[in-house]
Amino acid sequence: MTVAPEKNPPVKLPNEPVITPQIVAEHGLAPDEYERLLKIMGRTPTMVELGIFSAMWSEHCSYKSSKVWLKKLPTKAPWVIQGPGENAGVIDIGDGQAAIFKMESHNHPSYIEPYQGAATGVGGILRDVFTMGARPIANLNALRFGDPKNAKTRHLVSGVVAGIAGYGNCMGIPTVGGETNFHAAYNGNILVNAMTVGVAATDKIFYAAAAGIGNPMVYVGSKTGRDGIHGATMSSTEFNEDSESKRPTVQVGDPFVEKLLLEACLELMATDAIIAIQDMGAAGLTSSSFEMAAKGGLGLVMELDKVPMRETGMNPYELMLSESQERMLIVLKPGREDEARKIFEKWELDFAVIGHLTDTERMVLTWHGDVVGNIPIPPLVTEAPMYERPWTLTPLPPELDAAKVPAPTDWKASLLTLMSCPDLASKAWIWHQYDHLIMGNTAIRPQGGDAALVRVPGAPKAASHKGLAMTSDCTPRYVQAHPETGGRQAVAEAWRNITAVGARPLAVTDNMNFGNPQKPEIMGQFAGAIMGMAEACIALDFPVVSGNVSLYNETEGRPILPTPTIGAVGVIDDIATSAGSRLVQSGLALVLIGKTKGWLGQSIYLRELHGREEGAPPPVDLAVERRNGDFVRGEIVGRRVHACHDLSDGGLLVALAEMCLAGGTGACIKLPESDVAPHAYLYGEDQGRYLIATDDGPALVEAAHKAGVPAVLLGYSGGPDITVDGLLALPLQELRDAHENWLPGYMNSAA
């Protein structure tokens, strides 16, 4: 099929402005990009056409700076049903079931209007997943806020958490995991990354590609209002002092309507009336309609006056660019309109046939019978700008000699300081606001293990305790220090967290949050992180199946820490064979798996106790990672492990402290003979390590050694204290107070 010539050039609408260079610039199009537009159109565009190009070619929708790099990530494996390019990634989890998941950012809106920004971030990612036919079973989120001392931070934490809670709780999807960090680099640009995991039957997955000339294009859900106009363009620029004035570009969410939309869509999906379906996310009706038509290689006529409108006096430009929430576009089989309409009317949602598919490969927009826009679809997609932006890799900083990092003068104070620092303090204040138990399938809750573990509903009886493990990870300070190592580490840690509950890691969704890609050092961070991630994903058989890129996370020229958040999913055949991290029983042997060199470069210890962010981040040996992890997983599913926790921020002692607090049982350990200084042994952040509680320590150590895995018996659980022989004895209650009181204390104190 080829693009038909333009038969009906658009009419001029009343009040249609003349397109000036200034209007073009306001639409975020560079002069050469506008030249490209003129070549495709063969004439001056109308306002609505210009708006469409602006949205479709925005960084947010076109991935114009990142695409060349994203191609380097591995996306295939025998269990991958759908990789990147659809609304979400799809993997086979056995028994005819698929897990469908994705993570997406809502950074800029959440900074401008934290409640609505975060809420609609959750709403958007939920739609991405249920659009594909899945019932969402869990949400996660990765949040990065500025320095707690920053005047805005408290307000942003409060609003974002309430927004996530408000949307997810009302939808009835448990929010089971995530992470929250604080760093001054996010003072002017927080990160809100939301992830949804859903489950569908492998033979009932819905895609976006339109098909069937003449078939009706149907609009369902909420009415279209004037909210979120140009959201995609806003998200593709840096922040400055005027960003507050962009509040009108933030969308407003209604989780109640989304809940109705979810149920109505799933009800319609149970019939066979749907040919293609796509949610209206960034750039609303524009991107959804173009994507559906482009993927199907077809054209489309849309009668914009038939779009359900929330406000009077709306024009085609506003209708095409609104980012009103809770809306879907569906291509139905011919003649099935009434059946579909009945379902949406039952759920009290709007339903309107707004167009039909054509063979012209053109998007023809009409307004009360007049053509107001007429754009050839393929060139808008294929000739979209793509940049190979210049990039400079961050050099690897020199390794920090642990001997040059002082040991704590007061061991007790050092552990209390770490366990109550913003990054490591308990986040219970946050996750208690999230309904993490609804649906009755949550087996491992927040703070109960390294990954959340959720039973898969609808599995056949024999597999009725099949579970999905899920996590979200990134250590931005490592990525900042050396993006390749940091990228590798983020993937490895996600893999490790899935492993630490006994599940098999299957696939990844990535949420790439970076600064301005037009700066070579930022583009270099992006490139480096991708290289590291790709290497780790390949080595660990951990393909990337979906993702999202958020660039221009800068305010007044100051970029965030590069933050490639990794969301990951794994499967376990029987939840009864999983392990959490809670130390609930006395007399268990505590075995450290993995090699400890005492790596203090870029450690939390170095930052929180000595105020230094320096050195190379801990290297990740992917072969060792895999060997250690496979061994640990085998021990867990073999039911020889009571509790397991990976070692990450804060190293061994923080991991032990977290296990003790989570289970309410103390522990006593003794450091083995080694040439590693005690503070490096206890607080170093060497990778590929786990702490395991087991009945028979010597047997576990022996099994590890047989598998070529370093393992050492450190001590036993029990008692009211956490004790390190000769160094530290700290009552758990004192530790608990410090760990649990920081965040509520911070949030409740006056600004």
Added chain:
Amino acid sequence: MKAAVLVFPGSNREGDVAQAIELVTGRRPQMVWHGDGDFEKVDLIVVPGGFSYGDYLRCGAMAAQSPVMAEVKKRAAQGVPVLGICNGFQIVTEAGLLPGTLMRNSHLKFVCADVHLRVETSQSLFTNRYQAGQVIKVPVAHAEGNYFADADTMKRLEDRGQIAFRYCGPDGSIIDGRGNPNGSSSNIAGVFNDTKTVLGLMPHPENAVEPMFGGTDGKALFEGMVEALS
């Protein structure tokens, strides 16, 4: 026991309670749409948790005016047992089937956490499988669970043994508001009507019926109803 679970637009724990009922009875309860005022005769009506009608106006206020609730009121008057959980508690209270009201949590935030409950009486069709004074652990998940009633009503509830569950410490102690997740009067977590055929409670026993998924302390509530109503 034949049970019906009502479904309003915005209900979201109807599946959880249906699953719990199925677990103890071996049969799926009937799901009844909010517009259906003429549903089959059943032994128990469950008003589940969620955000009926988006919790707009006031939690439970709109659902209380729905066609199905008009029928529920009629059947409750005839003695058909009604169990309202969380949003369901708010709805049956708004519908006048239970005294008192549920206000915003005293700390103003949504709270999802395991809580300890002291069973105040075993003398009801809902609690007959528990011992009076027994402590059970079940989760709550709500933003408006702060039970309030005027002094006369509170006295009547106390005198007539209409308090079903109170929030308490892990050992059953009731010291000030300790263990109370929402600031409710007298640590009330659940109340009966005066014939003890209607129970409303904020916690979610339906999310505590399986060992690996929140424990089993809520299961006896469903088993007790089966015993009383089969």
